[in-house]
Amino acid sequence: MNAQNEKKQWTFTGWHMLIITVSFFAVIFGMNLFMAISAKKSWTGLVVKNTYVASQEYNTKLATSRLQHSLGWNSSIKYENDNLIFSLRDKNNVTIDAKQVNLQVNRVVGVDGELQLILSKNEDGNYSAPAKLASGIWNVFINAKLADESVFEQSYQIKLEK
Numbered sequence: 001m002n003a004q005n006e007k008k009q010w011t012f013t014g015w016h017m018l019i020i021t022v023s024f025f026a027v028i029f030g031m032n033l034f035m036a037i038s039a040k041k042s043w044t045g046l047v048v049k050n051t052y053v054a055s056q057e058y059n060t061k062l063a064t065s066r067l068q069h070s071l072g073w074n075s076s077i078k079y080e081n082d083n084l085i086f087s088l089r090d091k092n093n094v095t096i097d098a099k100q101v102n103l104q105v106n107r108v109v110g111v112d113g114e115l116q117l118i119l120s121k122n123e124d125g126n127y128s129a130p131a132k133l134a135s136g137i138w139n140v141f142i143n144a145k146l147a148d149e150s151v152f153e154q155s156y157q158i159k160l161e162k
Contacts, residue, residue: 064150064151071091074091075087079158082132083130084117086128087126088127088144088152098145100118101127101142101143101144101145103118103119104141105131107138107139135161137158138158139157140157141154
């Protein structure tokens with residue numbers, strides 16, 4: 001055989017292994033960095049500003065919730081025609097008057113579209129405010145200050161499909 005006709009056989013060297021290893025860890029590091037940055041820009045996971053204060057208020061809020069439940073109060077939230085509508089009624093289906101109804105709306109995950117609203121009373125006794133919400137799952141937190149200075153708090157989760 002002629003030396004020129006022979007094909008040179010490829011061999012796997014240490015340099016090849018180094019390139020593969022460095023490339024592998026570069027991809028892993030790059031993806032971890034991307035995921036960390038994405039997580040930092042999205043939902044913080046913060047539910048309450050001060051967990052210690054929230055823990056101190058827990059028993060009081062639980063007692064208030066039990067009292068309202070024993071009174072037979074019914075509340076509901078619905079979204080129609082770009083309006084959030086809140087209803088608060090007693091066991092006889094009579095509207096419970098509130099001095100002020102505050103509403104916080106946010107995504108289950110993320111901070112896009114977060115709203116703080118003050119609802120106004122309608123002729124039918126419900127409270128409403130205009131809100132443009134995209135489709136998806138939303139958390140709604142109600143805080144109503146009642147005529148007797150007590151507070152009604154309730155949270156809901158609504159799913160919108162458009």
